Amino acid sequence: MKAILIIADGLGGRPTDLGGATCLERAHTPNLDRLAAQGALGLMDPIRPGVRPGSDTSHLSIFGYDPFQVYTGRGAFEALGIGMEVRGGDVCFRANFATVEERDGELIVVDRRAGRLAEGKELEGAINGIDLSDLGVEFSFRASTEHRGALVLRGEDLSAAVSDTDPHETGVPIAQARALEESQAARRTAEILNAFTRRAYEVLKGHPVNRRRAEQEKPPGNALLLRGAAVMPHLTPVTEEYGVRGACIAGGALYKGVARAAGLEVLVVPGATGDLKTDLAAKAKAALDALSDYDFLFVHIKGPDNASHDRDAEAKKGFIERIDREFFGTLLGGLDLSRVHLCFSGDHTTPPATGEHTADPVPVLFCGPAIRPDRTDRFSERAAGEGGLGRFSGRLVPQLLSYCDFGPKFGA
Ligand SMILES: [Zn+2]
Numbered sequence: 001m002k003a004i005l006i007i008a009d010g011l012g013g014r015p016t017d018l019g020g021a022t023c024l025e026r027a028h029t030p031n032l033d034r035l036a037a038q039g040a041l042g043l044m045d046p047i048r049p050g051v052r053p054g055s056d057t058s059h060l061s062i063f064g065y066d067p068f069q070v071y072t073g074r075g076a077f078e079a080l081g082i083g084m085e086v087r088g089g090d091v092c093f094r095a096n097f098a099t100v101e102e103r104d105g106e107l108i109v110v111d112r113r114a115g116r117l118a119e120g121k122e123l124e125g126a127i128n129g130i131d132l133s134d135l136g137v138e139f140s141f142r143a144s145t146e147h148r149g150a151l152v153l154r155g156e157d158l159s160a161a162v163s164d165t166d167p168h169e170t171g172v173p174i175a176q177a178r179a180l181e182e183s184q185a186a187r188r189t190a191e192i193l194n195a196f197t198r199r200a201y202e203v204l205k206g207h208p209v210n211r212r213r214a215e216q217e218k219p220p221g222n223a224l225l226l227r228g229a230a231v232m233p234h235l236t237p238v239t240e241e242y243g244v245r246g247a248c249i250a251g252g253a254l255y256k257g258v259a260r261a262a263g264l265e266v267l268v269v270p271g272a273t274g275d276l277k278t279d280l281a282a283k284a285k286a287a288l289d290a291l292s293d294y295d296f297l298f299v300h301i302k303g304p305d306n307a308s309h310d311r312d313a314e315a316k317k318g319f320i321e322r323i324d325r326e327f328f329g330t331l332l333g334g335l336d337l338s339r340v341h342l343c344f345s346g347d348h349t350t351p352p353a354t355g356e357h358t359a360d361p362v363p364v365l366f367c368g369p370a371i372r373p374d375r376t377d378r379f380s381e382r383a384a385g386e387g388g389l390g391r392f393s394g395r396l397v398p399q400l401l402s403y404c405d406f407g408p409k410f411g412a
Helices: 030-038 055-062 075-081 120-128 184-205 208-215 238-242 253-261 280-290 303-309 313-334 396-403
Strands: 002-008 040-045 091-103 106-111 138-143 148-154 223-231 246-249 296-301 340-346 362-367 391-393
Touching: 002 055, 002 313, 002 396, 030 313, 030 340, 030 362, 055 253, 075 091, 075 148, 075 223, 075 253, 091 184, 106 223, 120 138, 120 148, 120 184, 148 184, 148 223, 184 223, 238 296, 238 396, 246 253, 246 280, 253 296, 280 296, 280 313, 296 396, 303 313, 340 396, 362 396
Parallel strands: 002 296, 002 340, 040 391, 246 296
Antiparallel strands: 040 362, 091 106, 091 148, 091 223, 138 148, 340 362
């Protein structure tokens, strides 16, 4: 038996979204309605009632982890999500290439994004050539899109209780990292960051990429700003706990990162951009292919949350209709629902009226041979409130895998 979980980010809404109805309620969704008629609906509090979820904490909860126990910040998941090797105990940072000017020995930030340079990959090698062995620490840096990247520190006696070197403004010096707690590990980590920052400037300032940018009158990427220190939590992969092979199809790095932390392989799907332009049919085709190789597949679709943050209720409704037509239309054309358990939900509610995540529960749909059907025949928040699954908190992945008879028994 196979399992597929599809999460539409920020799917849930409020009756204030579109004149007395949510975007999902107003949307024309014949494929989802057909699944609702075959399966069962319920409402999920992504973390627990009244907790306003972030996308990372809600996904941890959906995967069966308790975010109050394991969550340490988004940095580790971002680093994992861009393909870095990150182990439990590593300290991760988000990094920006920036432009600085040296004045009286200080490095003054003049552009926090170095003109959104495109040559991060060319500069990556120079950064990774920096020697920190005198400080007893290993590190790895990876450039991602534009000026962005991530840094992972590995070694004994490190701490994430350190302040950012990113001053978050221009015209001021790169900030000195400081210990945020009274510990030798925090002081030592701050010293390492300050040494790394200086050495990064030394290798970047005369780099051929930056000489070329100077000739083109573009701001050089001659410094790295670090922020959001987070230690990688020790998580038991769900693939290990349930004895399954799992994979993930997603555009956004954060979701790929949570999936990797949970033991899933991240599949490369051209056109899966993680925004409103994403190729939903390509994602569905990739999902159908992957289901022959994996027991469990997690598909993340970011669009509804983007439209919600843009406070554009019509765009959210339109994107939900695209999910129904392009994603589910393609998926259901090739899916044998007698051999697959499917779950569709959101990771939280994002009402376009507020443009922010809210704690309201989200609708959940389960479908497959082991699911007891209920009387619902429409997929929406309102229908989900009358669904046979009732209301529960998170843990979609454990429920889905249990319907497929994967996983250990608790007790005798
Ligand atoms: Zn989200």
